[in-house]
Amino acid sequence: MTTSHPIIYYDIASKQPSRTFAPNPWKIRLALNYKGLPYKTQWTNMPDIHSLREGLGIPANRTLPDGTPYHTLPAIQDSATGKLEGDSFAIALYLDSQYPETPRLFRPNTIGLTAAFNQQVDGIFTKHTGLSTKMPFDASIEEEVKAMFVKRVGASKWEDLLPSPEERAKDLVSLEAALEELAKAYQHTGGTTDWVWRARGTATEQKQVPGREEAGVLLDGGEPVYADFIVGAWVKMFEACMADEDWEKMRGWQGGLWGRVADYMERFAEMK
Numbered sequence: 001m002t003t004s005h006p007i008i009y010y011d012i013a014s015k016q017p018s019r020t021f022a023p024n025p026w027k028i029r030l031a032l033n034y035k036g037l038p039y040k041t042q043w044t045n046m047p048d049i050h051s052l053r054e055g056l057g058i059p060a061n062r063t064l065p066d067g068t069p070y071h072t073l074p075a076i077q078d079s080a081t082g083k084l085e086g087d088s089f090a091i092a093l094y095l096d097s098q099y100p101e102t103p104r105l106f107r108p109n110t111i112g113l114t115a116a117f118n119q120q121v122d123g124i125f126t127k128h129t130g131l132s133t134k135m136p137f138d139a140s141i142e143e144e145v146k147a148m149f150v151k152r153v154g155a156s157k158w159e160d161l162l163p164s165p166e167e168r169a170k171d172l173v174s175l176e177a178a179l180e181e182l183a184k185a186y187q188h189t190g191g192t193t194d195w196v197w198r199a200r201g202t203a204t205e206q207k208q209v210p211g212r213e214e215a216g217v218l219l220d221g222g223e224p225v226y227a228d229f230i231v232g233a234w235v236k237m238f239e240a241c242m243a244d245e246d247w248e249k250m251r252g253w254q255g256g257l258w259g260r261v262a263d264y265m266e267r268f269a270e271m272k
């Protein structure tokens with residue numbers, strides 16, 4: 001039964017107006033809206049995620065390169081059941097099992113498959129997060145957030161984390177090539193990835209595949225599933241955080257597929 005008690009949904013705060021921008025929170029924002037569950041967002045500044053989760057009693061779920069655990073979002077607290085969950089995939093599973101009468105995120109027997117896809121897609125985009133050069137943090141915490149990232153990677157200053165124009169150009173070519181492979185899943189083709197030896201993209205030495213049929217906006221058509229929200233979340237993150245001219249390029253890659261995915265996800269993007 002859908003409950004009248006709202007789920008508290010913890011998301012990372014942006015500058016005003018508050019909006020989701022980070023990929024894992026996006027996955028759950030899209031999922032909650034798709035399922036039509038009543039929820040209320042509690043926006044949390046990035047430097048406060050640690051104390052929030054410790055206060056709620058949710059264990060850390062990521063580790064820094066030196067082994068120190070650190071806390072992340074999304075997390076949910078379901079006041080109907082008392083359930084606390086602090087990992088996006090586990091939240092998606094919980095929502096389907098607790099609210100089975102709402103639209104399903106997972107079709108039967110696809111949980112392992114979707115978990116593997118989650119890892120694969122996270123890997124593709126994480127490799128290219130250097131392109132997200134305009135994270136929309138509030139000015140009041142921006143310096144603190146930058147200092148957190150600088151300390152984490154053992155750099156001496158924020159500017160050292162930003163890609164040079166040459167690195168950015170290389171990253172764009174590499175992301176386009178990786179997305180060329182991902183686009184095959186939308187066309188139900190696929191096969192062994194070949195971009196390692198025959199990178200594709202718009203760089204002058206590369207060629208686009210001729211005669212591509214327009215790919216559908218969902219992996220399997222019909223209704224979306226969690227796998228669609230995994231990709232949709234990352235595409236929305238890049239839309240929010242990339243330099244405008246880079247996003248304009250990405251929108252148009254693979255016959256405009258990523259622009260269509262970003263636009264489609266808008267129907268599940270309400271910030272409640």
Ligand SMILES: N[C@@H](CCC(=O)N[C@@H](CS)C(=O)NCC(=O)O)C(=O)O
Pocket residue numbers: 012022023024025046049061062070071072073074086087088089
């Ligand atoms: N495995 C976790 C990963 C969550 C995660 O990495 N969240 C990022 C945002 S996408 C975060 O909260 N980062 C906080 C930080 O880096 O301090 C999940 O799927 O929920």
